Amino acid sequence: MNNIKKNITQAHQRIEKHIHNTPILSSQNINKITGANIYFKCENFQKIGAFKMRGALNAVFSYSKEKVKKGFVTHSSGNHAQAVALSSKIAKTKAYVVMPKGASKIKVNAVREYGGDITFCDNNEQSRIEMCDKIIKKTEANFIHPYNNYNVIYGQATCAKEIYESKKFLDYIITPVGGGGLASGTILATQAFSPSTKVVLAEPLNASDAFESFKLKKLIPVNNPNTIADGLKTSLGDKTFKIIIKGAHEVVTVTEKEIINSMKLIWERLKIICEPSCSLPLAVVLKNRSKYQSKSVGLILTGGNVDLLNLPF
Amino acid sequence: MNNIKKNITQAHQRIEKHIHNTPILSSQNINKITGANIYFKCENFQKIGAFKMRGALNAVFSYSKEKVKKGFVTHSSGNHAQAVALSSKIAKTKAYVVMPKGASKIKVNAVREYGGDITFCDNNEQSRIEMCDKIIKKTEANFIHPYNNYNVIYGQATCAKEIYESKKFLDYIITPVGGGGLASGTILATQAFSPSTKVVLAEPLNASDAFESFKLKKLIPVNNPNTIADGLKTSLGDKTFKIIIKGAHEVVTVTEKEIINSMKLIWERLKIICEPSCSLPLAVVLKNRSKYQSKSVGLILTGGNVDLLNLPF
Numbered sequence: 114m115n116n117i118k119k120n121i122t123q124a125h126q127r128i129e130k131h132i133h134n135t136p137i138l139s140s141q142n143i144n145k146i147t148g149a150n151i152y153f154k155c156e157n158f159q160k161i162g163a164f165k166m167r168g169a170l171n172a173v174f175s176y177s178k179e180k181v182k183k184g185f186v187t188h189s190s191g192n193h194a195q196a197v198a199l200s201s202k203i204a205k206t207k208a209y210v211v212m213p214k215g216a217s218k219i220k221v222n223a224v225r226e227y228g229g230d231i232t233f234c235d236n237n238e239q240s241r242i243e244m245c246d247k248i249i250k251k252t253e254a255n256f257i258h259p260y261n262n263y264n265v266i267y268g269q270a271t272c273a274k275e276i277y278e279s280k281k282f283l284d285y286i287i288t289p290v291g292g293g294g295l296a297s298g299t300i301l302a303t304q305a306f307s308p309s310t311k312v313v314l315a316e317p318l319n320a321s322d323a324f325e326s327f328k329l330k331k332l333i334p335v336n337n338p339n340t341i342a343d344g345l346k347t348s349l350g351d352k353t354f355k356i357i358i359k360g361a362h363e364v365v366t367v368t369e370k371e372i373i374n375s376m377k378l379i380w381e382r383l384k385i386i387c388e389p390s391c392s393l394p395l396a397v398v399l400k401n402r403s404k405y406q407s408k409s410v411g412l413i414l415t416g417g418n419v420d421l422l423n424l425p426f
Numbered sequence: 427m428n429n430i431k432k433n434i435t436q437a438h439q440r441i442e443k444h445i446h447n448t449p450i451l452s453s454q455n456i457n458k459i460t461g462a463n464i465y466f467k468c469e470n471f472q473k474i475g476a477f478k479m480r481g482a483l484n485a486v487f488s489y490s491k492e493k494v495k496k497g498f499v500t501h502s503s504g505n506h507a508q509a510v511a512l513s514s515k516i517a518k519t520k521a522y523v524v525m526p527k528g529a530s531k532i533k534v535n536a537v538r539e540y541g542g543d544i545t546f547c548d549n550n551e552q553s554r555i556e557m558c559d560k561i562i563k564k565t566e567a568n569f570i571h572p573y574n575n576y577n578v579i580y581g582q583a584t585c586a587k588e589i590y591e592s593k594k595f596l597d598y599i600i601t602p603v604g605g606g607g608l609a610s611g612t613i614l615a616t617q618a619f620s621p622s623t624k625v626v627l628a629e630p631l632n633a634s635d636a637f638e639s640f641k642l643k644k645l646i647p648v649n650n651p652n653t654i655a656d657g658l659k660t661s662l663g664d665k666t667f668k669i670i671i672k673g674a675h676e677v678v679t680v681t682e683k684e685i686i687n688s689m690k691l692i693w694e695r696l697k698i699i700c701e702p703s704c705s706l707p708l709a710v711v712l713k714n715r716s717k718y719q720s721k722s723v724g725l726i727l728t729g730g731n732v733d734l735l736n737l738p739f
Contacts, residue, residue, distance in 0.1 A: 136449065138471075157697045158451075377734060384470045384730035386697040417697035421690060421739060 118305040121274055121298075124171040124267040131203055132166055134275050135159055137411075140382045147398050149405040152283070153379075154276050157387045157417025161195040161227070164272050164415050165259075168294055169196035171268030172257045173204050181206050184254040188234070188241040190216040191344055192416055193259040198229030209254055211244045219420055260294030261350025269298030270305075276411050277306040284408040287394035289415060290314040290323045290364065291345035293353025299413065300360035310411075311362035315393035317341075318366040322348045327357065327364045341369055341425055344390035344415065367396040373425045375399060379414070386417045389425065431618040434587055434611075437484040437580040444516055445479055447588050448472050450724075453695045460711050462718040465596070466692075467589050470700045470730025474508040474540070477585050477728050478572075481607055482509035484581030485570045486517050494519050497567040501547070501554040503529040504657055505729055506572040511542030522567055524557045532733060573607030574663025582611030583618075589724045590619040597721040600707035602728060603627040603636045603677065604658035606666025612726065613673035623724075624675035628706035630654075631679040635661045640670060640677045654682055654738055657703035657728065680709040686738045688712060692727070699730045702738065 138153045156164035173185060184207030187197045194210045201208035210229040212221060213236035224231055234244040249256060258265065272295070273286060286303060290296040296314050303310050316323050320338030326349055334348035349357065357364075367375075376392035378399075379385065394412035398405045451466045469477035486498060497520030500510045507523045514521035523542040525534060526549035537544055547557040562569060571578065585608070586599060599616060603609040613625050629636050633651030639662055647661035662670065670677075680688075689705035691712075692698065707725035711718045 162697060380699055380734055384475060384699045386693055386699060421693055421737075424734070424737070426734060 115305070117301050120267045121270045121302055121305055124264070125271040125274060127174045128167060128170045128268060128271065131160070131170055133159055137276065137279060138383055138385070142382050143378065143395070146378075147405060148402055148407065149398055150407070150409045151395070151398065152276065152280060152409070152411045153383065154272060154411060154413045155385065156272060157385060157391065157414050159416070161192060161199050162416050162418045163192035163196070164269060164295055164413070165192040165196040166199065167271050168260075168265035168268035168298070169193060169257060170200040170203065172262060172264040173197070173200040175264045176255055180255055184209060184252060185257050186245055186248050186252070186254040187211070187257045187259065188245050189259055190220060192418055194220065194224045194229065195227055197257055198224045198227035202228045207254070209248045209252065211241055211248070213241070217420065223418070258350070260292035260347070261352045263352065265294050266298045266301065266353065266356070269295045270302040272413060273299040273302035273411075274306055277302070280409070280411065282409060283307060283310045283411045285311050285313055285405065286411040286413070287313040287315055287397055288413045289342070289345055289390050289393040290316050290357070291390070292347040293323065293349040293357055295413065295415065296323070296361070297353040297356035300356050304360060312360060313397060314357065314361050314364045315397045316364055316366050317345055317372065317393065318368050320346050321366050323357065324364045324366050326354060327361060330358060340372075342372055342390040342393060344388060345393070365397045365401070367393055367400065371396040371400060377426050385414075386419060387414045388416045388419050391415050428618070430614050433580045434583045434615055434618055437577070438584040438587060440487045441480060441483045441581060441584065444473070444483055446472055450589065450592060451696055451698070455695050456691065456708070459691075460718060461715055461720065462711055463720070463722045464708070464711065465589065465593060465722070465724045466696060467585060467724060467726045468698065469585060470698060470704065470727050472729070474505060474512050475729050475731045476505035476509070477582060477608055477726065478505040478509040479512065480584050481573075481578035481581035481611070482506060482570060483513040483516065485575060485577040486510070486513040488577040489568055493568055497522060497565060498570055499558055499561050499565070499567040500524070500570045500572065501558050502572055503533060505731060507533065507537045507542065508540055510570055511537045511540035515541045520567070522561045522565065524554055524561070526554070530733065536731070571663070573605035573660070574665045576665065578607050579611045579614065579666065579669070582608045583615040585726060586612040586615035586724075587619055590615070593722070593724065595722060596620060596623045596724045598624050598626055598718065599724040599726070600626045600628055600710055601726045602655070602658055602703050602706040603629050603670070604703070605660040606636065606662040606670055608726065608728065609636070609674070610666040610669035613669050617673060625673060626710060627670065627674050627677045628710045629677055629679050630658055630685065630706065631681050633659050634679050636670065637677045637679050639667055640674060643671060653685075655685055655703040655706060657701060658706070678710045678714070680706055680713065684709040684713060690739050698727075699732060700727045701729045701732050704728050
């Protein structure tokens with residue numbers, strides 16, 4: 114077994130007791146509309162409502178007992194914050210979560226529900242980092258980056274591993290790409306467990322740093338992106354970029370309108386609740402029908418934490 | 427095997443190839459909130475998006491080949507219309523669906539998608555019946571009542587049967603009650619397959635004919651009910667009333683606010699889309715916490731056909 118396969122397998126063994134092996138759903142109707150055979154991996158049903166639980170938990174469990182005792186720290190206004198809070202709770206240690214002052218009440222409350230100790234910072238990168246450093250100095254807690262961390266990446270890779278274990282063959286697997294944790298985890302899992310499957314990454318046109326970076330083979334961060342897919346506003350990190358540049362089949366961008374239409378289709382036909390970010394992979398299939406005609410395509414629905422009082426349709 | 431058990435088992439054998447054995451979901455969070463162990467039977471994932479498919483299909487399949495050839499007719503502005511249309515399509519025959527002129531475009535289109543031949547009528551009971559009679563005279567098609575029909579009731583009973591086949595024991599099973607097809611089917615399935623489980627029926631306070639009829643032991647139809655749970659506006663029929671009066675443990679009413687709060691909780695925590703009618707059973711548990719404390723409770727989520735552009739929250 115090569116190293117990557119081993120790392121992903123170990124990650125899975127570490128976390129599988131505490132996560133859901135989420136269901137894979139299909140819709141005859143969506144297959145009829147697209148002409149493809151689509152398998153939706155439903156991470157919206159995952160603990161904390163998103164795949165982020167996999168990576169955070171693997172990162173937490175990868176530390177020595179001594180280090181775990183010091184607790185964990187991260188900065189996030191989204192699902193990673195909840196994931197680190199719950200993972201720390203499972204590991205019976207403390208989670209320090211730095212969130213911007215403007216973070217939504219729903220998300221703040223969710224982190225509190227899982228026992229996270231929240232510190233608010235200004236809404237910019239520098240303030241987040243300074244606050245984390247302060248906490249680390251004081252507590253010696255371990256920092257868990259939301260995506261630019263190999264243990265996080267191996268954790269996210271377990272999602273695609275579960276798909277390959279339950280489906281015989283996929284021509285394509287499509288994931289959204291933001292910071293690239295799930296994208297690079299999916300690439301590694303595909304190389305390890307289903308090397309002939311092509312990995313396609315779906316990105317908002319309005320936050321297309323991965324698309325640009327992939328095309329120019331150079332890491333180009335995005336500036337002030339404005340997209341409804343709020344989980345995908347972040348830019349690739351150096352670790353995720355390296356994996357993506359080598360292993361992605363292509364990066365495809367979709368418009369805000371395509372994201373919303375695809376999201377509505379999933380809600381209406383699959384009868385499940387997923388975040389805007391989830392709907393990009395289906396949007397990619399819908400705008401490239403001929404390419405995916407009669408193909409088996411796995412799509413990762415990344416999460417279901419959406420504000421029901423503020424829907425885009 | 428007694429007759430009812432046999433009828434339900436035969437219904438299940440007849441339809442199981444064409445329906446989904448829908449998943450049963452749980453939420454640690456909802457269990458924490460309620461103090462009960464709740465199992466949600468997700469008929470929102472059923473074909474046509476609702477349990478009505480079971481009853482319609484069993485009714486269609488119960489006719490002789492000769493009669494099937496003549497086609498089927500029903501009046502409905504809701505899920506039963508789609509269920510008869512798709513069931514007729516599966517049986518390779520025609521469906522004549524009488525719908526009120528005011529029926530929503532979404533529902534009209536859904537019936538058309540399944541190949542239903544729609545005739546519009548005025549929005550009152552008399553006009554519906556007259557139009558059905560006209561069609562029957564002309565075509566000799568077979569009328570399928572939405573609930574006051576034993577084959578429909580046996581079909582709906584297969585839903586609770588699936589729950590009992592997958593769960594060892596339930597203290598309670600709770601279904602919403604409108605016309606009483608699902609309610610009486612659930613009562614019969616419970617008597618046949620899990621006789622010590624108590625069947626509780628949940629009804630909107632604003633359409634409380636089953637509650638009144640059960641209390642006074644006399645069939646009392648509802649007048650112009652006004653509830654967001656539009657699947658539950660209908661009154662019991664004589665057949666469903668007889669089964670309910672004998673077999674229900676109790677009928678509990680809930681307010682519109684309780685329905686909406688419970689619906690939002692299901693959407694947020696289970697990450698699935700269900701109709702307002704679905705949320706009544708959970709509303710019953712929420713308002714009677716002490717009764718359901720530490721009990722195993724099965725709740726039937728009846729359907730997921732909801733207009734996303736017109737949500738109550």
